Amino acid sequence: MSTDNCIPGNPDIAGVGVRIAIYVQTLLCFFPAFWALLDGKVSQGELDAAENQATTNLVLAFAILISSIVQAQTLGLTNYHASIVLNMSWLNNTNAFIYFLLYIQHKSQAGVRGRVAPTWRAWVQHIRELAVSVVHPGTAKAHPTSAGESDPELGHTDGVASIRNGVERTQLNNIQGNEDYARTGAKLLVKRFVLLLGSLHLSLMAGLGLWLWSNIRTFGKGQDAVNDCAAKHALLAILGKHVPFASEALRIVSLAIYAVFLVPGVNLLLPVVVFLGFYHLHRVAPTPKIAGSGARADSYIRPSRLRFQGHRAYNSIVQRWNILPPFIGLIFLLAINLVFIVDIELALKQNAGLQGKDEAKWGFGQILAMLLLFMPLRDLAETILARRMKQRQKDLDMGLGGAINAKDRSMVRTWIARGANPNAKFEGDTSAMHMACNLEDLDLIRSLLEAGADPNTKDGCRRDTYMVASDNTNCLRLLNKVERGSLDGVQALVQAAENGYGAAVKLLLPSLEINPEDRQNLFEALSGLNVNARNNGRTALFSALNKAQKFEAIIKFLLTAPGIDVNAPDTSGMTPLTFAARDGHEAVVKLLLAAPGIDVNTPSIGRQTPLSLAAERGYEAVVKFLLAAPGINVNAPNTDGWTPLRFAAQNGHEAVVKLLLAAPGIDVNAPSTSARTPLRFAAENGHEAVVKLLLAAPGIDVNAPDTDGWTPLLVAAVNGHEAVVKLLLAAPGIDVNAPDTKGRTPLTSAVRQGHKAAVKLLIAAPGVDVNAPDTDGCISLIFAARYSKEGVVTLLLTAPGINVNVADSLGRTPLRFAAENGHKAIVKLLLAAPGINVNMPDTNGQTPLSIAGRDGHEAVVKLLLAAPGINVNAPDTDGWTPLSSAARNGREAVVKLLLTAPGIDVNAADTSGWTAMTWAAFEGQEAIVQDLCAVPEILFDVADVQRHLEHPPGDWFMGYVPASEEEQDQCVRILEEFVESKGGGAQDGSEGGEPSGGRRDDP
Structure with a gap:
């Protein structure tokens, strides 16, 4: 049987006009697609144009495919022409995939409505929501399709602008999002159905393919002989190679491929996976850098033209790196289309001898196909x-x-x-x-x-x-x-x-009224650009806090902004809550405490918490808000260990102290780094009401000493806070004699400062030790006399058991200090005290009279000389008597008083043999020399006096500056004249011998 013309011609299917029309309209789809990618972006208009062109071509493809199926069932379409229709259907379906590539690129661009990140998860979610919106409009979730991306198409914008009125705004966005997805679903069904059309075309094509390849010999109505001829003799082109039409391997592979693309919707998954794979590889691949951007040592050498063009092309690719995935996808689709075109033409050429001569005739179908090219050409224009x-x-x-x-x-x-x-x-x-x-x-x-x-x-x-x-x-x-x-x-x-x-x-x-440097912060935050924008280390929230009362509404708005960092500190480490608490902004503190993620214990520099700052300034309402905040640390110390209670107690904020004492877990004895307790600070500053509150607190330690040993009672006494001292003395367990590290008790400390009221209270306190010495042996009476506290001395002298003759470690008694200071009233009080020892010497043997005479306190000397039992000649350890001390220091008035004292020894010599007369001459005291000469008992040898003056001992005389030689000579002449007036010669009993012995520095 001859095989020539065994396959009747079908110009409406395989005619050159039909083929050219399909090839041209397929290839024309690529031009606007590549053009759209040239500027690196796919605009909505370009996407719409691609969609219109793809829809037009797919409608024509549907017409060809449906007419072919109808022909197969009525006129008997041959299996050979059915295979050509299937190959051309693959070409037609390219339009849907081109549109899908542009759609992915458009939806992946920043700033588009409903942006979808180019990731598997984001696109699965996007497709699922679109599918749900088509099947069940209004049930899609209104949320961004990609984590971390805004989706304004779905009614969402990240930043401040998305928040209008809290929950109400969120609910409005959800409703808006549902409506947008429902609208998108409607568009898919009514207008933008290119992907749906492409999927249905694939399914129809797959149905035809399965029908054909299930048995190529029985395909179509009444074409068994023709089909058998094609099966025996026809060759198909696969990737340029000829394969027998009846190949079993070809049949199995074809059935498998068409089975994959049979189910609508599912048949798009494989292309979607392939194209998204390009995006995935693009994301993980390193981004190239612009060539030639760095300076080179040989940059003056002009590169070759080829190299220059290569760099230019390479840089052009780098600048458009973001469009690489859709560009590769288009190249991939173009290559597939060219393969199909070549295979179709090779198959037709190879089987030209089998086809009838009518195949080359131009009929209505081919002319119509060419005319229909007007539509894709119009879309291209x-x-x-x-x-x-x-x-x-x-x-x-x-x-x-x-x-x-x-x-x-x-x-x-x-x-x-x-x-x-x-x-x-x-x-x-x-x-x-x-x-x-x-x-x-x-x-x-x-x-x-x-x-x-x-x-x-x-x-x-x-x-x-x-x-x-x-x-x-x-x-x-x-x-x-x-x-x-x-x-x-x-x-x-x-x-x-x-x-x-x-x-x-x-x-x-x-x-x-805003500082210029704060405006940019507020602009960025209030515009939704960057709610945590900083300028000079301050955020917009800080800028608003500077005008807290006026800008309360702004602060409230900022605190509701997504992403706001309510704990962001400024350069000094101060947080917004710390700032508001420090300045007592009650409303702002309340707003901040309600903000999610607020840290109520974040300290500023110095580690002072918001609660400490509010407590320090006495902001009762702010403290109340803070104490009610979850996780508040009521005992949070700063770098010095000062707690909120310490700050409130120190500053006498009674209401705040009351709130803090009622707080769970409060430590009433929390010490600072120097061991000072809140009670100690309150007592130091005399805050009576606060002290009363603290003393009533469970577990209060009334005797807690600091590192210097100062107790609350001691600091209250030192500062003379009478009411606080009274409260403390009435406290159970109070130790009235608790000394500091120097051994000074509250009484001693009060005495030193002259606080009569505190002294009076302490003297009357049960168990008080009025004679308790400090580490230097000083008791309260010594301090009172030493620091001339007359009123305190009067009180102490009435205290039971007071020791008026007690001496410190240097043997100095109260009388001795009073005499040294020349305090006549105190000396008088002490001299009237029972048991007073007026002659009690210190460790240097100096008596009160010696000290008063040395320092020239005439009134005190007069009182002492009138005291019963006074020893006017009592020498110190160097043998100096009151008279020699007064003469030595030029105290003429005191010398005159002493010379009138009964039993005065005017000729008493010290351990160096110096008498009052010698000292007076040595210091050039002419008046004292004359006073001494007037005493009947005076005895001296002028030559001996002259010898002492010329050769004073050098060790213990270093502290004294002798008079000039003229002054000393004048004193000697007075003595000589006195001797001559007495008849000449030396006085009996005059001192002789060289001075000997030493003296101390401070007689």
């Missing part, structure tokens, strides 16, 4: 025209951007009048409005708003025209209210922030 319009618009927008950067208000208006888009996006997806706000040009901002610009300054936020127009109108209305004075500036600022009007925020901020 529209794409080119749209591209030109897009470029013109881009030029206008670039001109507008340049005018904004130049701050040229007139040019901005000119470019907008020419057609520039006031909502244009520039480099970095920055809007014209945001650019003007960054330049802080208020005139430009106002001009853009008047031109219809979006007041929302958030970059990457795409919104529909109606929403932009509505917000623009409302923003201008808001600004007009402020200008007319019908709306407060702060309220307007909050309303602008709640609605996301960043431009209004920028315009309103200068009218408020």
Whole structure:
């Protein structure tokens, strides 16, 4: 049997006109796709154009496929022509995949509505929600399709602008999100059904393929002989190689492939996985760097033209690196299409002898197919025209951007009048409005708003025209209210922030009393750009806290902003809560404590917590709020160990102390680093009411000493706080004699400061030791006499058991100190005390009379000389008597008093043999020499006096400066004249011999 023309011709299926039409419309789909990727982005318009073109081609493909199936069942389509139809159907289905690649690229771009990250998980979630919205509109979840990304298409924006009124705003967003997904589902069914159409086309094609390859000999109606001929003799081209039509391997592989693509929806999964795989590889691959960006030592050498062109091409690829996945996908699809075209043509050429001559005839089907090319050609022309319009618009927008950067208000208006888009996006997806706000040009901002610009300054936020127009109108209305004075500036600022009007925020901020450095912080935070923006280490929240009372509404708004760091410290380590607590802003503290994640115990520099600061300043309401906060540490110390109770007690904040004492876990005896307790601080500062509260607290230690041994009673006594001393003395377990590290008791300390009232209370206290000595042996009476506390001496002398003759470690008695200080009244009081020892010497043997005479206290000497039992000649350890001490120091009045004292020894010599006369001459005291000469008992040898004056001992005389030789000679002449007046010669009993012995420095 001859095989020539065994397969009847079918020009409506395999005719050259039909083939050319299908090849051209398939390849034409690639031109706008590649064109759309050239600028690195796929705009919504470009995506719509690709969708329209793909939809048109798929409708035509559906027509061819359906007509072929009808032919097979009615006119008897041959198996050979059915295989050609299947190959051309693969070409037609390319349109759906091209659109899908552009759709992935568009949805993955930053700033688009409903952005979907190019990850498996995000796209699975996106497809699932779209499917649910189609099947059950309104049930899709309203949340971003990618973690960490905003989805304005679904009614969500991250940042401050998404929050209007707390929960109500969130519920509104959820409703909005459901409606948007329902609307998207409706678009899939009514208009944007290119993927659905492509899936159904795949399913129909797979059904035809399974029918054909299940048995190629029985395919179609009434074509068994033709089918048998094709099965025996026809060859198909697979990747350029000829394979027998009846190959069993080809049949099995074909059945498997068409089975995979049979189920609608599922048949798109494999292409989706392949194309998303390109994106996954792109994400994990390292991003290349621009070639030639670094300086080279041989940069003066001009590179070869080939190398230059290579670098240029490479840099062009790097600059468009983000479009690499869809570009590779398009190349992949183009390669597949070219393979199918070549295989179809090879198969037709190889089997030309089997086909009938009618195959080459031009009929209605081929002419119609060629005419239908008008539709894809029209779509291509529209794409080119749209591209030109897009470029013109881009030029206008670039001109507008340049005018904004130049701050040229007139040019901005000119470019907008020419057609520039006031909502244009520039480099970095920055809007014209945001650019003007960054330049802080208020005139430009106002001009853009008047031109219809979006007041929302958030970059990457795409919104529909109606929403932009509505917000623009409302923003201008808001600004007009402020200008007319019908709306407060702060309220307007909050309303602008709640609605996301960043431009209004920028315009309103200068009218408020805000530091220039704080404006940028508040602009970024209130505009939703960066709620934690810093300037000079301070966040917007801190900037608002500086005007807490006036900006309370702003603070409230900021605290509800997503991502707000309520614990962000400034450069000094102070948190917003610390700041508000320190300044007593009750309302702000309440707001901060309600903020999620607030740390109520975060310390500032010095580790002072908000509770400590509020307690220190006595902010009762703030302390109450803080104590009610979960996790509050009522005993948190600062670097010095000072707790909130210590601060409140020290400053006498009674109400705050009462609140703290009622707090669970309060440590009433919490010591500082120097072991000072709250009671000790309250007592030191005389806060009677606070001391009373602390003494009533369970577990209070009334005798707790600090590192210096000072107890609350001691510091109260030192500072003379009578009422506090009284309270402490009445406290159970009080130790009235507790000494400090120097051994000084509360009584001793009160005496030293002269606090009579405190002394009186302490003297009357049970168990008080009025004679308790400190480490130097000084008791209270010694301190009273030493520091001339006359009234205190009077009180002490009435105290039972007081020792009036007690001496310190140097043997100094109260009388001795009073005499030294010349305090006549105290000396008089002491001399009247029973048992007083008027002659008691110190460790140097000096008596009160010696000291008073040495220092010239005439009135005290007079009192002492009148005291019973006074020893006027008592020598010290160097043998100096009161008379010699007075003469030695030039105390003439005291010398005259002593010379009148009964039993005075005017000739008494010290251990060096020096008498009062010798000392008087040595110091050039002419008056004292004459007074001594007038005493009948005086005895001296002028020559001996002269010898002493010429040769004084050098060791213990170092402390004395002798008189001049003239003064000493004058004194000697007085003595000589006195001797001559007595008849000449030496006086009997005159001193002789050389001076000997030594003296101490301080007689």
